[in-house]
Every structure is written in C-alpha cells, then in structure tokens.
Amino acid sequence: MTTYIFPGQGSQIVGMSKDFYDNFDIAKKVFEEIEEYTNLNLKNIIFENNDDLLNQTNLTQISIFTASICIFKTLINETDFDLEEANVMLGHSLGEYTALACSDKLNLKECSQILKKRGELMNEAVTPNQTGMAALIGSNSNNIKNIINNNNINLEIANDNSPLQVVISGDILELEKSKSIFLDNGIKKFVKLNVSSAFHSKYMIEAENLLKENIDSLNFKSNKIKIISNYSASASSENAIIKESLKKQMSNKVRWTESIKKLEEIGETKIVEIGPGKILSGLIKRISNSFDIKSFSSISDMDN
DSSP: OEEEEEOOTTOOOTTTTHHHHHHOHHHHHHHHHHHHHHTOOHHIIIIIOGGGGGGSHHHHHHHHHHHHHHHHHHHHHHSOOOGGGEEEEEESTTHHHHHHHHTTSSOHHHHHHHHHHHHHHHHHSSOTTSEEEEEEESSOHHHHHHHHHHTTOOEEEEEEEETTEEEEEEEHHHHHHHHHHHHHTTOSEEEEOSOSSOOSSGGGHHHHHHHHHHHHTOOOOOOSOEEEOTTTOOEEOOHHHHHHHHHTTTTSOBOHHHHHHHHHHTTOOEEEEESSSSHHHHHHHHHOSOOEEEEESSHHHHHO
C-alpha cells in the first residue's frame, strides 16, 4: 500500500507545475476548474508572479494546492499510479486540504473554495508584520518546549517538522528577543521565516473560529482512505473525526514528526510526495529511515 503526502506553505516557487500544464490536457483542465471555482487568475499568479502575488498568504495557499492537484491528476491520468493502492494521505498544514481533495473525501470545488477562504482569513488575522515565525535548527520539540518554559518565552511551537527542525510562532519582538536565548541553549540556527503572521498559534484562533462554519458546511464523502490529521497525528477514515480535527488545525501546531511516526506504527513503507519541491521528503528522512520515498514535482520526476 502507498501513502501520498502533499506540501504546505513555503514550498511555492514561480512556475511550479507549468511543465505539466504545457504538456497535458488534464493539467490544463485542473487550472481551468480551480480558476472558475475561485475567480482567480492562477496561471498569472503561479507562472508570472507579478507584484510577488505568489508569496501573499491569501494567494499562496490556493496556488500550492492548484499545483499539487495538477501534478496528482496528471500522474493518475498518464501513468500506472493506482488509487486503489492508496491507504493513507496526509499533508503539511494546507496540504491536509490537498489530501482531502486527492483522496476524494471532498470534491475539487468545495476544497478549492474553502482553501481560498482559509488563506484570506489567515492573511487578515493579524496586522501584518506584528507577529511572525522562526525555524529552529538542531533540536527536537521537547527540548524547544523546555527552553521556552524555563526562560518564560511567550512563543508557541507551530510546526514539529522533524527531530532537528521546529518552527515557533508569536509576537515579532518576542521572537527577536528570544533568538539569543535559543542560541545560548544549544540551538544551532535561528532562521526568521518570510511570513506575515504567526501561523498555527493563538493568533489564528479568531480566523479558525470563522472557518469552522465553512468546514461544517462541507460535504465529506466516505471511502477507505485514511487521513492523518495535523492536529491529532492520528489516522482515520471516519469523516466526523477528520472534520473535527480540521476545525482545530489552524491555531494548533502541525505534528509532522508524530504523523510520520504514526505511518511507521501502522506499517506503511511506501511514500509518494506530490507537489512543488521536495521539502517533506527531506524532513521524513530525518525522522525515519523506514520508508521508500519518491517525490514528484516535475515531468522529469515522472519520466524517471
């Protein structure tokens, strides 16, 4: 059986999935459909990136989603990929929505529209550049949590990406003040991220509450594919469980390390990463060496 994984914000790159769009009718159809559902010129945003639109949160998320769906649909349509072999799907933050669309838990229209709404709400949640995020390299989340608690740092763990990479969120001044503390406590690198707000933190609670109404209105379909939740790091094919976890995703940390350990626990051995970049494959290799991992972000990956 195979696990499919999908990337989140930060994996965007100008021109992502254009080689698929230029060569496959199914890829063009994906763009046309999502553009119709969202009333956005995604080809212009993704392929041209005029005015740096691709890096604006309200447009970044739907753009990564579109590129990932484009690649996924092409692989299913043009190769011997077999969805019957799919046992589990998961994604990093917005990638969880991609997993819901690719697993056919949600139809493309509903998923596109709610993800567009999610990006808008997250973009508007906090005054720009008052909060932010930073990646801490060289330690695990338990150690980071201890440093935060022992030094009364008013920041939250946003992403537990691997035993060697943790992302923190919070007030921009608190982030700047904390840098020297983390470095003095054995953190190898403190990297400020190019984001406008403190995602996956308390600053997203209001936006999360607004999105809950939209999530409640979604028409989930039942099938055997399990989704591993960012919020709980548990695997389930039950729509009620998936929906409740999704409602809590935006203000809570992405439990990526635990999610990959869950895959290991349930006996999954094959992982296919689909979408721009190969960030998740790199993270997984730092978590476990139990998996055969393949990444598809370009036609050359498909040819290989």
